[in-house]
Amino acid sequence: MVEITLENLTKYFDSVKALDNLNLKIRDKELMVLLGPSGCGKTTTLRIIAGLEKATSGHVYFGNKLMDRVPVRERNVSMVFQSYALFPHMKVFDNIAFPLIIAKYPKDEVKKRVKEIAELLRIDNLLDRKPHQLSGGQQQRVALGRALIRKPTVLLLDEPLANLDAKLRVEMRSEIKRLQRSFESTAIYVTHDQVEAMSIADRIAVLNNGQLQQVGTPDELYHHPDNIFVAGFIGTPSMNLLDCSFDEEKSILDFGPFTLDVPENIKPLLKGSSEVIVGIRARDLQVSKEKMQNSIPLEIYTVEPLGEETIIILISENVRIRVVTRLEFKADIGENVWVSFDLNRIHIFDKKTGRAIL
Amino acid sequence: MKILKIKAWIRDNLDQIVLSLLIVPALALIFTFQFIPAAWTIWFSFTDMALIGKKALNWSFIGFKNYLDLITDVYFWRSMNVTIQYCAVSLVLRFTIGMLAALFMTLSKVKGKIFIAAVFLLPSAIPGIMHPYVWISMLEPNYGTLNTILGSFGLPRQSWTYGAVTESLIMINTWAGYTFTMILMASAFKSIPREYYEVAEVYGASRWQKFRKVTFPLIKFPLILCLILIFKEDIDDFTYAYMFTGESPRPDFKTELLSLYAYHKAFHYYELGFGCAVGFIIAIIVFVLTLLQLKFARL
Amino acid sequence: MSSVLKKIGEPSYTLLEYVVLITLMIYVLTPLLWLLETSVNTDPTPYLSIPKGITIDHFIAVLTNRPITGGYAAHPVYMTRWIMNSLIISGTTVIIVVMLAALSGYSLSRLRFKGKNLLMTLILLSGFMPRMAMILPLFKLCRTLGFVDNLIGIAIVVSSGTLPTQIWILKGFFDQLPRDLEEQAWICGCDRISAVFRVILPNVGPGLAVVAFMSFLSGWGAFTVPLILIRREYLFPISLGIASVFIHNPGEIGLVVDYGPTCALAVLYAVPSIALYILLRERLMEIRLARLEVR
Numbered sequence: 001m002v003e004i005t006l007e008n009l010t011k012y013f014d015s016v017k018a019l020d021n022l023n024l025k026i027r028d029k030e031l032m033v034l035l036g037p038s039g040c041g042k043t044t045t046l047r048i049i050a051g052l053e054k055a056t057s058g059h060v061y062f063g064n065k066l067m068d069r070v071p072v073r074e075r076n077v078s079m080v081f082q083s084y085a086l087f088p089h090m091k092v093f094d095n096i097a098f099p100l101i102i103a104k105y106p107k108d109e110v111k112k113r114v115k116e117i118a119e120l121l122r123i124d125n126l127l128d129r130k131p132h133q134l135s136g137g138q139q140q141r142v143a144l145g146r147a148l149i150r151k152p153t154v155l156l157l158d159e160p161l162a163n164l165d166a167k168l169r170v171e172m173r174s175e176i177k178r179l180q181r182s183f184e185s186t187a188i189y190v191t192h193d194q195v196e197a198m199s200i201a202d203r204i205a206v207l208n209n210g211q212l213q214q215v216g217t218p219d220e221l222y223h224h225p226d227n228i229f230v231a232g233f234i235g236t237p238s239m240n241l242l243d244c245s246f247d248e249e250k251s252i253l254d255f256g257p258f259t260l261d262v263p264e265n266i267k268p269l270l271k272g273s274s275e276v277i278v279g280i281r282a283r284d285l286q287v288s289k290e291k292m293q294n295s296i297p298l299e300i301y302t303v304e305p306l307g308e309e310t311i312i313i314l315i316s317e318n319v320r321i322r323v324v325t326r327l328e329f330k331a332d333i334g335e336n337v338w339v340s341f342d343l344n345r346i347h348i349f350d351k352k353t354g355r356a357i358l
Numbered sequence: 359m360k361i362l363k364i365k366a367w368i369r370d371n372l373d374q375i376v377l378s379l380l381i382v383p384a385l386a387l388i389f390t391f392q393f394i395p396a397a398w399t400i401w402f403s404f405t406d407m408a409l410i411g412k413k414a415l416n417w418s419f420i421g422f423k424n425y426l427d428l429i430t431d432v433y434f435w436r437s438m439n440v441t442i443q444y445c446a447v448s449l450v451l452r453f454t455i456g457m458l459a460a461l462f463m464t465l466s467k468v469k470g471k472i473f474i475a476a477v478f479l480l481p482s483a484i485p486g487i488m489h490p491y492v493w494i495s496m497l498e499p500n501y502g503t504l505n506t507i508l509g510s511f512g513l514p515r516q517s518w519t520y521g522a523v524t525e526s527l528i529m530i531n532t533w534a535g536y537t538f539t540m541i542l543m544a545s546a547f548k549s550i551p552r553e554y555y556e557v558a559e560v561y562g563a564s565r566w567q568k569f570r571k572v573t574f575p576l577i578k579f580p581l582i583l584c585l586i587l588i589f590k591e592d593i594d595d596f597t598y599a600y601m602f603t604g605e606s607p608r609p610d611f612k613t614e615l616l617s618l619y620a621y622h623k624a625f626h627y628y629e630l631g632f633g634c635a636v637g638f639i640i641a642i643i644v645f646v647l648t649l650l651q652l653k654f655a656r657l
Numbered sequence: 658m659s660s661v662l663k664k665i666g667e668p669s670y671t672l673l674e675y676v677v678l679i680t681l682m683i684y685v686l687t688p689l690l691w692l693l694e695t696s697v698n699t700d701p702t703p704y705l706s707i708p709k710g711i712t713i714d715h716f717i718a719v720l721t722n723r724p725i726t727g728g729y730a731a732h733p734v735y736m737t738r739w740i741m742n743s744l745i746i747s748g749t750t751v752i753i754v755v756m757l758a759a760l761s762g763y764s765l766s767r768l769r770f771k772g773k774n775l776l777m778t779l780i781l782l783s784g785f786m787p788r789m790a791m792i793l794p795l796f797k798l799c800r801t802l803g804f805v806d807n808l809i810g811i812a813i814v815v816s817s818g819t820l821p822t823q824i825w826i827l828k829g830f831f832d833q834l835p836r837d838l839e840e841q842a843w844i845c846g847c848d849r850i851s852a853v854f855r856v857i858l859p860n861v862g863p864g865l866a867v868v869a870f871m872s873f874l875s876g877w878g879a880f881t882v883p884l885i886l887i888r889r890e891y892l893f894p895i896s897l898g899i900a901s902v903f904i905h906n907p908g909e910i911g912l913v914v915d916y917g918p919t920c921a922l923a924v925l926y927a928v929p930s931i932a933l934y935i936l937l938r939e940r941l942m943e944i945r946l947a948r949l950e951v952r
Contacts, residue, residue: 052840069370072843079844085837089859102846102855146845376849380764384757384820388783391795391817396786398794409793455681462678467671472935477682479934480689483927486880487900488692491703495691501704503691533688545941594787597880621789630793637790644785652778 002062002153002186003028004049009058011044011210018044020210022058031180031187033197035233036207042190045207046156049188050077062153075154078147078185082159084139086131086146092118093127096145103150117145120179137168144176148183155185161196173200194234198222206230228354231279231347237311237322239279243351246270253278257316258296263343269357270348276357279347282322286340287312287329295340300333314339396641403634410628417631424635434636436611437619444524444531444615445592451532452588456539463540464547465573482537489534490601494520522602523612530598538591539584546580547573582654590647593617593640616640696924701917715921723918735891736922739898742808743926746883746894747876749812754823754872755865757816762827763853777828780821788818788881796885805886811894814882819875823868830864831857863940870937874930895926 004026011019019041026032034042047053049060051072060067067075078099086095093114094101100110118124121141131139140160147155160176161169177200180187191197197204198218206213206221206229214226225231231239244255251267252259253276262270270276286292298314298321310329314321314337323339331337348358368375403424407417428434459478463471481489496503497520505515519525550573558568596618603613606626614622617640624633691705696715698708717723719736765777788795795814796805804810838860842852858865880896887893893901899922934941 050840050844052843071373071848072840073846073848077844079841081837081841083835083837085835085841087838087841087856087860089862098842099845102851373849374768377764377768380760381768384761384824385780387753387757387813387817388780388820391798391814392783392786392821395791395794395798396783398798399786399791402794455684458677458681462674462681466674466678468674468678472938474678475938476931476935477685479931480927481685483930483934484689484692484923485896485899485926486878487896488923492688492692495704496688498704501702503687503705506705533685541941596789617787617789620787621792624790624793634790637787640790641786644787645782648782648785649778652781 001028001184004154004186004188005059005061006045006049007059007061009045009048009055009060011041011048011053012056018210019048019055022207022210022212024205024212024215026186026188027203029184029186031177031189031200031202033189033191033201033204034207035191035194035197035204036213037233038192040207041210042192042207043158044210046079046158046188046190049154050079050156051075076150076152077154077156078150078152079156079158080140080143080147080160082162084131084143084163086139086142088131090130091127092123092129092131092134092142095131095142096127096149098146099150113149114145117149121145136164137172140164140168140172144179148179148185151183152185155180155183155187157187157189159191160189161191162193169196176200195236198234206233208233224356225279225347226356228277228279228349231349231356235281237282237324239281239347240285240321241349242278242280242319242321244276244278245274246276248274255319257319260294260296260341260343266343266348266358273350273357275351277349277351279349280341280345282311282324284342284345285321285323286342287314287323287325287331288338288340289331289335291338292340294343295338297336298339300331300335300337302333303331312337399634400638400641402631403638405631407630408628409624409630420631424632427632428635428639433607433611433614434619437614437616440524440612440614441593441616444528445589447528448531448535448592449585449588451528452535452592453539453585455532456536456584457543459536459540460543460547463544478540479537481534486534486597487601489530490526490598493526493530493533522608523610526602527598527613527615531592535588535591538588542580542584542587543577546577550576579654583651586647586651586654590644590651593643593647596621692920692923695916696920698917701915701920703916715917716925718918719922719925735893735898736918738891739893739895739922740925742892743877743894743896745808746812746815746879747873749809750816750819750876750879751869751872753812753816754820754875755869758820758823758827758868758872759858759861759865760853762824763831763857765824766828766831777825780824783821784818792885795882799886806889806892807886808892811879811883811886812876814886815876815879816872818882819872823872826871827861827864827868830861834860866937866940870933870941873933877926877930895922899923899926 006022006024006026009019009022010017022041022045024032024045034045036042044053048055051067051070055068062075087098090098096117097110097114100113105113114127115124118127121144123138123141123145126134126138126142131142134142140163143160147157157176161172164172173196176189189197189200198221201218203215203217204221205215208229214221214230216224221230221234225234225239228241232241242255244253246252246262247254248271251262253262255278286295288295291297296316298316301313301315301320304311304313305327308327310325310327312323312325312329312331314323321339346358347356349356404419404421405417406413406420406423408414462468463475463478468474484492494502497518499505499515499517499520502518502520504518508515519529554572554576555568558572563571594617596615599613599615599618600621603618605622607614607619607622616636620633620636620640622633623636624630627633694705694708695701697711697713698706699710699712699714700706700708701715722735722737765773799805799810799814802810804814834857838856839852842856843849847855878896879894880900883894883897887897890898890901899919
């Protein structure tokens with residue numbers, strides 16, 4: 001129910017820089033995912049927004065209101081911790097009702113709203129239990145119930161699904177998205193799992209080493225990564241990133257064991273750069289036992305059948321390439337195959353800066 | 359302007375201020391009833407203050423004179439000697455017996471641990487003032503329990519040590535004091551995860567190996583801590599010595615622990631300053647022990 | 658070799674264990690036999706004897722304040738009063754110590770400031786001066802504060818002695834409690850204090866129980882402090898009361914003392930400590946002292 005602005009946020013823990021000049025706008029009612037490997041500063045960002053941590057410098061705004069000095073309890077944010085942080089000494093009912101009880105709501109109102117939200121989350125039969133009598137998934141729902149009951153302006157979720165098993169995780173993530181929509185809260189969701197991020201987010205902010213790498217819709221990040229980090233982090237299996245040099249005279253990309261002709265439309269972009277990194281997704285490669293146009297010969301290193309499709313890792317000298325094929329393609333380790341590049345779908349990054357050229 | 363600034367600072371740091379204020383009552387209490395009397399005692403030790411007479415009011419600051427007197431005082435060294443014997447033997451006995459009791463309460467496979475715990479706790483649960491009496495009732499040569507039992511079996515009666523000598527103090531202190539080790543070490547044993555023993559068993563470790571390789575490394579720190587605490591307690595307290603001795607030192611000095619000597623000097627010989635100096639010597643020993651304790655306080 | 662040893666070793670270990678256990682039990686219990694015997698013997702003596710008859714009369718004597726002879730003179734009897742006094746002192750001590758140790762233990766667990774380790778060390782060092790060396794200053798101080806012949810005053814002084822250890826113990830419990838819980842409480846709208854009372858304290862129950870038990874013991878067993886500060890016999894706690902019934906020199910045992918009721922009182926005195934210990938045994942094993950923080 002509010003737009004959140006992070007302005008030049010920097011955070012040091014002693015002398016360790018956890019967050020480096022972060023600027024980010026989170027739109028009203030949006031579900032923004034903060035994505036990155038552990039230690040990238042995403043949880044720190046979340047805790048600064050909640051008020052649990054003070055930024056070393058920079059500001060947080062909810063709408064136009066500067067929040068830096070507003071204590072946690074007055075921010076009207078809700079948070080779901082990775083551990084769920086259910087109060088062990090309280091029954092489920094009291095856990096969910098806790099924010100309302102603190103805010104001194106009348107008893108009838110509390111009862112009514114707990115009942116509503118418990119029904120919504122399908123935990124209305126568990127209200128008399130203590131947290132330790134619940135399964136992980138049930139605890140997760142209770143934590144969500146407690147977070148949503150006072151209709152928070154901002155909903156913060158810190159790796160909420162990390163402690164669930166794989167099947168439950170998939171189930172809960174769609175549920176969280178649906179709940180967030182219906183409660184119209186602005187939500188910030190922290191995760192290190194890019195699949196989870198892609199499936200749930202309106203937009204994703206990718207962080208690494210305390211620095212913002214790219215902000216965009218899942219689509220944008222997948223198809224137009226701004227830099228090598230984002231390219232390598234987003235997508236399963238992760239993108240093939242191959243070192244190569246650009247030979248302007250011959251107009252070829254030299255990978256060492258093999259070369260590729262550079263199409264005319266890309267040439268001007270590569271002007272001036274010699275060392276580049278070519279990225280191509282495993283699904284954008286075609287593998288065949290016969291020679292095709294624009295194809296190169298490689299040896300099969302391993303084969304990983306995944307049911308629907310098969311991941312094949314190919315090798316030639318020091319170049320390794322991951323390819324996804326359909327299950328029908330049968331091949332054995334050590335066999336030689338041909339791989340063709342779809343040159344319209346390759347990404348090219350400057351090796352020095354890591355920024356995308358194409 | 360300045361007031362506004364202070365107000366703003368208070369508002370910004372209210373949470374931390376509230377948090378800091380929570381220590382204040384406890385600190386105030388400790389400061390008033392521990393630090394102030396202690397500081398007072400230390401101050402007295404540098405004066406020639408007496409308990410009664412002229413020097414009670416017209417005392418003067420005499421620097422380290424009390425401490426110099428103390429070094430040349432034969433009785434001080436006799437008392438030191440008694441104290442060292444008492445503390446050293448007490449330490450060994452209190453620790454060994456307490457350790458055995460703790461093993462029976464935790465790691466041992468014997469049944470009825472609650473009953474065992476209750477029995478082992480009995481000595482420390484009855485009032486300290488009774489401890490010498492129950493021991494005397496046991497050791498008295500004519501009517502004491504031990505000789506009565508021996509006599510009823512037709513065995514020769516023994517003349518047990520039960521009077522005002524160091525051995526009596528050690529015996530009573532051990533019997534009443536091993537529970538301290540027991541409680542501390544039982545808690546240390548309990549904190550060892552069971553899985554460690556299961557792993558050791560899988561690898562076919564013998565009991566002794568299990569103790570040496572699993573138990574001992576994990577209880578090393580509490581064990582050292584326990585030894586330090588016992589020593590600290592023994593050098594500090596003189597209830598039993600006082601009960602056997604009374605208001606003035608015995609001629610043979612065999613029950614005159616250092617702490618009791620400090621008391622007698624101050625309250626029997628009225629040399630308050632000197633007594634306080636002896637007290638401060640003990641305090642320094644305790645001080646060092648406490649610092650050692652901190653080094654090993656990883657219970 | 659080792660397997661042979663093991664085969665021979667295992668069964669005899671169990672036997673050895675029981676032998677040691679029984680020896681220990683005899684060692685612990687024999688001195689107490691006299692105490693127990695005398696408290697129920699119709700004809701109590703200062704030594705162990707086979708009771709001519711068993712009676713609970715001595716306990717009744719204690720609880721009905723029947724006159725008792727002992728020490729230098731026949732005593733006016735305040736036995737029930739003494740029990741009450743002991744309860745007041747230990748009860749007050751428990752309240753003071755649990756409250757103050759909880760607040761300061763929490764504060765020390767959460768505050769971050771330079772010199773915190775120093776403060777923690779100072780707190781622990783506060784008991785370094787032997788009580789007996791402090792008798793005079795302590796007495797003067799307490800007289801100024803009106804703590805002489807004042808049970809609450811005694812409890813306050815006793816509390817100050819046991820507080821340092823208890824603060825350390827409770828800080829250890831607070832350190833172990835996940836931070837998430839209180840942060841969640843703040844997010845739900847609690848301020849610092851209400852989070853402590855609604856969320857933190859209910860979850861360090863075992864720690865509070867341990868501290869309550871240990872502070873009860875220090876109040877119940879207090880001897881030196883009341884000895885210094887109490888003049889009137891009807892204000893004695895049990896420990897001091899029993900001491901006043903016996904004459905000073907145990908070497909001169911055998912003087913006329915009403916052993917029956919005195920031993921009965923001693924037995925009664927032991928009951929709360931043992932009962933509490935058995936009740937809280939598991940909790941007591943959870944004690945982990947706080948550590949100094951390495952930063």
